[in-house]
Amino acid sequence: MCTRPNAYVWSAVNDQLNSIGCSVELLPKTKDIWARDYMPIQISDNKFIEFRYDPNYLQGNSDKKQTRELKTYPDIVCDAMGLKPIKSDIILDGGNLVKSTDCIILTDKIVWENRRTYSKKDLLKELRETFEVDKVVLIPWDEECEFGHADGMIRFIDDGTVLVSGFYENADKIFKERLLAPLKKAKLNIEWLRCSTQKENEENIAYINFLQTKDIILVPKIEATEDDIAFEQISKYFPHYAQLGNVKQVDMSEIVKHGGALNCISWTIKTENE
Numbered sequence: 001m002c003t004r005p006n007a008y009v010w011s012a013v014n015d016q017l018n019s020i021g022c023s024v025e026l027l028p029k030t031k032d033i034w035a036r037d038y039m040p041i042q043i044s045d046n047k048f049i050e051f052r053y054d055p056n057y058l059q060g061n062s063d064k065k066q067t068r069e070l071k072t073y074p075d076i077v078c079d080a081m082g083l084k085p086i087k088s089d090i091i092l093d094g095g096n097l098v099k100s101t102d103c104i105i106l107t108d109k110i111v112w113e114n115r116r117t118y119s120k121k122d123l124l125k126e127l128r129e130t131f132e133v134d135k136v137v138l139i140p141w142d143e144e145c146e147f148g149h150a151d152g153m154i155r156f157i158d159d160g161t162v163l164v165s166g167f168y169e170n171a172d173k174i175f176k177e178r179l180l181a182p183l184k185k186a187k188l189n190i191e192w193l194r195c196s197t198q199k200e201n202e203e204n205i206a207y208i209n210f211l212q213t214k215d216i217i218l219v220p221k222i223e224a225t226e227d228d229i230a231f232e233q234i235s236k237y238f239p240h241y242a243q244l245g246n247v248k249q250v251d252m253s254e255i256v257k258h259g260g261a262l263n264c265i266s267w268t269i270k271t272e273n274e
Helices: 007-018 074-081 109-113 120-131 173-185 202-208 227-237 239-243
Strands: 041-044 047-052 086-091 103-107 135-139 154-158 161-165 189-193 217-221 247-251
Touching: 007 217, 007 247, 041 120, 047 074, 086 109, 086 120, 103 109, 103 120, 103 154, 109 120, 120 135, 135 173, 161 173, 161 202, 173 189, 189 227, 202 217, 202 227, 217 227, 227 239, 227 247
Parallel strands: 047 086, 103 135, 161 189, 217 247
Antiparallel strands: 041 047, 154 161
8 A cells, every 4th residue: 555655656556466366455545645654564464553643853943854743643644544543652663673583673763763661671672562573673673763773674585585685795894794794693694685786875775675565666766876786686586477578677766856656655554355
């Protein structure tokens, strides 16, 4: 389910998903396009958790106009949909979460945002119980990005393997070591999404923010020379999708300017008949 970012992107995403029989709807009562962040997170078929959507970048003091006037309230959206999620007092943006069957990965910004109500130990315990997983992996917050979202850094390929944005492979050496250490400790295999034949630039982070459903992967295009390399790399790492011709590109150049891409503007759920 996807809230309308602009007519062109909506049409492109809708067409690609409809082409393989995916049901797509627009979320009601929204004020901004970042559906991944404010919508509840699905734990099982009929279990949704609504976290406190109160990130630091919506406190009214940002120079990017990310203010409370633009904040979407998940309660209002869920009421309009007839959805009754379980409420959690943890402050968490959905974009700061990537999940496998038994593991979740978040940036350690979540510890900072919940510092007034949870110790780190208690927060990790609560996250394990809430998400019904054994592993909670905290990777370092790239403070060059005020949002602090894991989905701009890393995604799961399968339960045992993660794909990390190639930007961080040749970034600051100390930060790279801090990023890889918790992944290795969790015994996760690491692959790199290398999108350039030269040094990766910061814009390449957008490619890791692809939209994945059980049937299709939509890869962002940003009108750059790296577009085709990113497409080829993601096709390589997700061969089942590629063999079926279900890795597609969608032009996200206008959306990327605002700090997100395809995963950010969508909310995917599993229905009972899947």
